[in-house]
Amino acid sequence: MTGVWALLAFVGVIVFWNAVVKRNIGEAMAIGFVAVCGFALVGGVAGGSAWHSIGEAVLDAMQEEVTFAGLAFVFMSYLLTRTPVLDRLIDLLNSGLGRLRGGSVYTATVAGGAFGAIAHxxxxxxxxxxxxxxxxxxxxxxxxxxxxxxxAGGAGMGVSFPFSATMFILVGGLAAQGVMQPDEIVAPLALAGLWCLGYRIVLVWYLVRRNGIEPMSRADLLPLRQSLRTGWTSLLLFLPILVPLLLTRGPVAEALGTYSGVGEQLKKPVVLSDGTALAAQPYAMPDVISLVTWIPVLMIALVLVLGRRHLPRTAAGWRTTIAGAAPSFGVIGITIVAAFSASNVLADLGLAGQLKQVLTGLDAPAWLMAVAIGVIVVATAVPLTASATMAAIGPVAVVALVGAGIPAPVAAAAVLIFASTEGASPPSGAPIYVASGIARVDPVKTFLPLLRYYCLPILGLGVLIAVGVLPV
Structure with missing residues (x-):
């Protein structure tokens, strides 16, 4: 059971270093990976040298497409904050919703979903x-x-929609263990995110009526024609997501695959982490057009075009801009590489087979397993960020749900929904303090409402998604 003990040490080190020592998650992940390497060096790995296994694990992690995509999305988010593109999108939403009773609250919720789906x-x-x-x-x-x-309750939508760094950390670990491929999570997570957004809209309807909230002041509203004239281009931010989706899924993708002959070639047989060999399958459009690679590339290109008047025009200005993004690159980059590397080493330690042995000893129905896993993930996300939670226990949580008979993409979507409660989990969620600072209110006054309206209901949504009551 070396792999299981290595996993427990990995989780323990991350929690201690991030929550107790109060250091950033990048440091915690790096030290957690070192702890896993210690188990490999002492206990050995199956079929080879521990040092070779560690080296290959790091090399594979640095070559993962999701590592590139995660960093690309960080840069895209940073560029967006330096342009008014998203402000114009919010103006558009406000023009359409601000005239409603409680329209400002609806605007905040819908804008949170739109921004979360893009910036994460x-x-x-x-x-x-x-x-x-x-x-x-x-x-x-x-x-x-x-x-x-x-x-603050809307902050979790950055995790509950594709393509967040948190999602990349989870699917990277799952792909390394042979549980699922990165592209399999896209559609289930998008639908799960819509369920969460739908719940928030229903919640706003309830809160508006309970608190007697009236329509927004006319002075705060831009006419729809004016907001469309000045900000219609902000709607183009959804094109970099829609275009690759259309080219890889649906009738357009099928026609393109037939025309190009993509489906006539067979991939190499896949060998899972437990030694199971899968039969060779034909290539499909998602195999030749990677969503996780092209979406951030197209998004960055579009932001550069839409925000060109507000971005640097000299080499010195761009050096300053990139330098400002460097700290985020460092933390996210180290987190992703360390997470993937640790997953690779844990796989070499036989973690998948050992967890399978442990899970076969459990005799719990799927709904009870979903509740238990959900509580564990939500509790872990209190002291940690969603990314740290997924790096620490995400793949194991998915494997546990798969062992209960839940399909891997559905299980992964549910686990990410559980982790999305980080912003609404007092007392350590950073969005709580950001929102309280803007509103100039004591953060403690938001703790119980966040638990009652967001944290616990989102936990329930994740359970319903896992057991199939809410289809994804």
Whole structure:
């Protein structure tokens, strides 16, 4: 059971270094990987040298397409914060929803979903959306603590939609263990994210009526024609997601694959981590057009075009801009590489087979397993970020759900929904303090509302997704 003990040490080191020592998750992940390497050096790995296994694990992690994609999305998010593109998108949403009773709250929620689907960083979602919508909500008569609660509660949508760094960390570990391929998570997670957004909209409807919130002041509204004239180009931000999806799935992808002859060639047989060999399958369009590679590339290109007037025009300006993004690159990059590397070494330690032995001793129905895994993930996400939670226990949580008979993509989507509660999990969620600072309210006043309206209900949604009540 060396792999299981190595996993426990990996999780323990991450939690201790990040939550107790208060160091960043990049450091925690690196030290956790060193701990896993210690088990490999002492206990050995199956079929080879421990040092060779460690070297190959790091090399494979650095060559993963999801490593590139994760860093590319970090850079794209950073560029977006330096342009008014998303502000114009929020103006558009406000023009359409602000005339409704509680329209400012609906705007905050829908904008959180839109921003989360693009930028994915919880604190960034809260800051970008909250800086505009919190003052509007307060001017509309919304209590400051409720305004902060709504904005912080929307931060998790950065995780509950593709293609966040958290998603890359999870699917990288699963791919390394042969559980599933990265592209398999896209559709289930997108649908799961829509379920979560739908719940938030229903919640807003309830909160608006409970708190007697009225429509926004006319002075705070731009006419729809004006917001469309000045900000219609912000709607193009969804094209870099739609175009690769259309080219890899559906009738367009099928026609393109037939024309190009992609399906006439066979891939090499796949050997899973437990030694199981799968029969060779024909290539498909997702095999030749990678979503996780092309979406961030196209998104960056579009942001460069849409925000060109607000971005540097000299080499010195770009050096300063890239230098500003460097700290985020460092933390996310180390986190992803360390997570993938640790997953590779854990696979060489026989973790998959050992977990299979442990799981066969459990005789719990799928719904009970989903509840137990959900509680564990949510509890872990209290002291840690969603990314750290997925790096520490994400792949194991998915494997446990798969062992209970839940399909791997559905299980992965449910686990990410569980982890998306990080922003609404007091007392350590960073979005809580960002939203409270903008609203100028004591953060403690948001703790119980966040638990009642967001954390526990989202946990319930994840369970319903896992057991198939909410289809994805």
């Amino acid at each position: 960083v919880g604190a960034a979602v809260t800051a970008a959306v909250g800086s505009v919508t919190v003052p509007w909500m307060k001017r509309s008569g919304v209590k400051p603590e409720l305004a902060a609660t709504v904005v």
